[in-house]
Amino acid sequence: MTYLRNIGTYFLMIAEMFRKPTKWSVMKLLIFKDIDDLINNSIGIVAFISFFVGGVVTIQTSLNIDNPLIPKYLVGFATRQSIILEFAPTFMSIIMAGKVGSFITSSIGTMRVTEQIDALEVMGINSLNYLVFPKFIALLTYPFIITIAMVLGILGGMAASVYGGFSTLQDYITGIQYDFIPFQIGYAYIKTIVFAFILATVPSYHGYYMTGGALEVGKASTTSFVWTSVLIIVLNYVLTQMLLT
Known part of the structure; x- marks a missing residue:
């Protein structure tokens, strides 16, 4: 029941952040x-x-296809x-969950602990729109980060x-x-947009609804x-099943 209540609160938060927009x-x-x-x-x-993960993937691939009958171009193909398909959109998103997600949770959680969120509500400001919506919009540019990850x-790997x-x-x-199948790029970006939404909302939920003091942050x-x-790992499986099979 607690999990169901938390899920309901999460979706209510998402709906509320679009209401009563800030100027x-x-x-x-x-x-x-x-x-x-x-x-x-x-x-x-x-x-x-x-850059360095690309290099590691290439080295490991090369060492596992050292048979002279296997063409060397498969190293570039596998990389x-x-x-x-996986490293840039998925594993980079998990890394970003540690960096970006923790930043979002701690910044909003600190505002909750210091009663700044209560002050926003007293002033008649929709605190969810004020705090969460900008992060949601900002993370719509997240595919730019994933593009850099793909290219580098x-x-x-080439280096x-x-x-x-x-x-x-x-x-x-x-x-x-x-x-090369162009849809694979589209598949990666579809996953990226979904993961960006998770990165914006789940950490915000944990920061906004936390209780306690500095330790609880x-x-x-x-x-x-x-x-x-x-959620990123589970959705990665679901989206892969939906889009590639």
Whole structure:
């Protein structure tokens, strides 16, 4: 019953954040601030992780297909499939659940603890619209982050392949182009949009409805990360079953 009640509260929160909107002049500033906090400040860590994970995927693939009968271009093919289909949209989203999700939960939770949310309500401001809606809009730019992850993952694989001597640049590029299905990019972006919605709302829910003091803010951030990651993994399975089978 507790889980059902929490799910109901979650969907009520989503509906409430679209009601009684904050003035556009104020909302615009909140959106730009959240884009800076959630998206711009994540580019560095995303770029670093993506480049080196792409290299690791290429090295592991190369070491497992060392049979001379297997063409070398399959290294580029396997790297492209791994990065575009799973690593960039899914595993990067789990990493972002730790960075972005924890930030959202702790920032909103701190406002709850210090009674700033109560002050917003007293002033007649819809606190859910004021706090959650800008994060939802900001994370609509999340596909930009995933695009960077895709590009740098493939480039990292190329660097590892060429400089590690696993295949030539031409073989790697041939593998990237081999049997390319454009819908796979669309599939990755569909997952990205769904995960962006989860990243915006689940951490906000845990921060907004938390109770207690400063210690509970940390606990709420941990719980937020766990549930966000679980939902991303479950939805990844559901969307893959729906879109690729």
